Amino acid sequence: MHILVLGGTTEARRLAELLAAELPTTRVTNSLAGRVASPRLPPGEVRVGGFGGADGLAAWLRTHEVDALIDATHPFAETISFNAAAAAAKAHVPLLALRRPGWTAAEGDRWHPVGSLTEAAAVLRALGERVFLTTGRMGLAAFAALDAQWFLMRSVDAPEAPYPARMEVLLERGPFTLDGERDLIRRHRIDVLVTKDSGGAATAPKLTAAREAGIPVVVVRRPPVPDGVPVADTPEAVLAWLTSEHRPRS
CATH class of the missing domain: 3.40.50.720 (NAD(P)-binding Rossmann-like Domain)
Incomplete structure (x- = not known):
């Protein structure tokens, strides 16, 4: 076979x-x-x-x-x-x-489900100014026009333009730890997280860290x-x- x-x-x-x-x-x-x-x-x-x-x-x-x-x-x-x-x-x-x-929201989560990266970019304007962007290096063009926000973008490989002008890139591969995600959110003063509903345990600690920090999470629904x-x-x-x-x- x-x-x-x-x-x-x-x-x-x-x-x-x-x-x-x-x-x-x-x-x-x-x-x-x-x-x-x-x-x-x-x-x-x-x-x-x-x-x-x-x-x-x-x-x-x-x-x-x-x-x-x-x-x-x-x-x-x-x-x-x-x-x-x-x-x-x-x-x-x-x-x-x-x-x-997929992931399931827990008590205390402040999730904002959206249907696409474009919708995620649209709701970001009202949610925060320092964004932890964990949607991968593909599709960054959806956020390129946002100039009021600062982005911390994490991916395995470096992104290609177009992408937001105010952006710092963090090249890392999961799995990630809860202590590490807590430190990252605190150190970079993150006030909103953007993620895809990828599911799995490897990248889930960021959701717990966001819940503990009381920050909103924009969750892109999976197709x-x-x-x-x-x-x-x-x-x-x-x-x-x-x-x-x-x-x-x-």
Whole structure:
């Protein structure tokens, strides 16, 4: 059996490790988008780069005789997820999406849910002046016109213009600690946090630190999984799907 994992996330790496341990005779190809300069490579075969849209991915699935496609990309990687759904349908390959659960607001949180980065930028004007921006280096153009705010932007790799003129860049890779996030918010006098609802524990401490500091949090809602695509919330659930009575053709 040949499994193609569209990865680049912590869950995708855990899945690759689980498949290597539990299905050692299965061929697993891990596909990375190539947006991170020095990614942490998972076990198994690795390919880097795009496929050329849904048609290119469908052709790859057929040419390489893929039996199952696992979309373990970031919850906000909307384009590749919809391309995966279209390609799987064209190539008649079973598809499963692996998605970590989203975050849930706790008592004391001051969350402001929005539907996009553009909406996040619009509500920021009334919420604060010193912004901790943790939405990644893609999409900074949405905040480029805000000149009344100062931004602390954290990402794995350096951003490219356009981005806000008053911005300090912090190049770090998670997981992050609660003490570290508390110190960061205090040291930079942060009065508003902006984040995507990525879910997971690696970057969740910032939410606790923001709650303790009493500052508002602008939370960008994640896009939906394409219609008809089944979803698993853990790598173990993916393994169960692969080995169940609904397993892909062999």
